[in-house]
Amino acid sequence: MNYIAPTDCPYYLITRVSLTLTSVLKRELADNTLESVKPAYLGVLMCLWTDTAMGEMLSKFGSDDGMKLSELGRRAGLEPSSMTGLIDRMERDGLVCRTDDPVDRRAQKIHLTEKGAQVRDNVFKAVDGMLGKSFTGISPDQMDVAKQVLRQVLTNVNKGS
């Protein structure tokens, strides 16, 4: 019969969990009055928050050089063509803004807006809430193995590129 239960197929499990976690995150964000923050914004926001923190640590208060759209895409793991729409939506939702790169006229710099910087702590709360609710009943050891497996998949597939 060759019948395979869906929950035995790793592909089914992973795609389903991915959608599920995104859905839970969306709810957590809404519960924290963060309707303007979509799950897909996380990668970009993390990069910009980290970058800003780095800048402050280096005593460059208020400098905010911004980050190139292409560099953001590389760090967040998204194709350039996916970035345009993403940054469009984030700009529409008031979290970031674009400026021309003063050095490279092909490029744009992406900056956090004041709002984009302020939502940081609440977004972390929402993410923690999502992870807490979703991963209850799972031991740290199990979690480690699971993460290792997922990392291995990324390594396997990216080996050729």
Add this chain to the structure above:
Amino acid sequence: MNYIAPTDCPYYLITRVSLTLTSVLKRELADNTLESVKPAYLGVLMCLWTDTAMGEMLSKFGSDDGMKLSELGRRAGLEPSSMTGLIDRMERDGLVCRTDDPVDRRAQKIHLTEKGAQVRDNVFKAVDGMLGKSFTGISPDQMDVAKQVLRQVLTNVNKGS
């Protein structure tokens, strides 16, 4: 600094692996001259193949009652509103067809076409290829733990619904 490496965040890992596996599967399907089979079709096809096999085992050769669109959605884990477009595309690509349900005039029955039945073995080959390439270097024990973790997430989140 509160900096978290992307590969330490389970959410990042899972969403990334989900996209990666889908991309690998798409390539495998293309390599097996199965351009008309999109990754998203898998769930529905599996249900219909299984159902047909069951029917044959019960000596109902050629009966093919088809399966209700709503029932397919339940089994594949998709919302009804996601099913319309999916079945539209599968019909466009020649893998299934709709007929009216003779018993329930609200419902439609979805049937495999001849092509939809024939691609079965090659689709299994493509899925096996995708899993093989993606999960090399992972022991059965690790795999079991990973699957258990993913199942637990689905259980945790669906508990309330």
Add this chain to the structure above:
DNA sequence: TCCATATATTACGCATGCATAATATATGGA
């Protein structure tokens, strides 16, 4: 200086999924 090549963005179309609302049909009582 000038061209071939590389890089940064954007434009467009497609695939997938969800939520909400509309429509048609069933179904279980009053």
Add this chain to the structure above:
DNA sequence: TCCATATATTATGCATGCGTAATATATGGA
């Protein structure tokens, strides 16, 4: 029989990502 409620599908719009092609700008030699 008739209505309130439930179920099956579809229509619409949005979010997310990808691939390909077009456009603008950089850059490293000849």
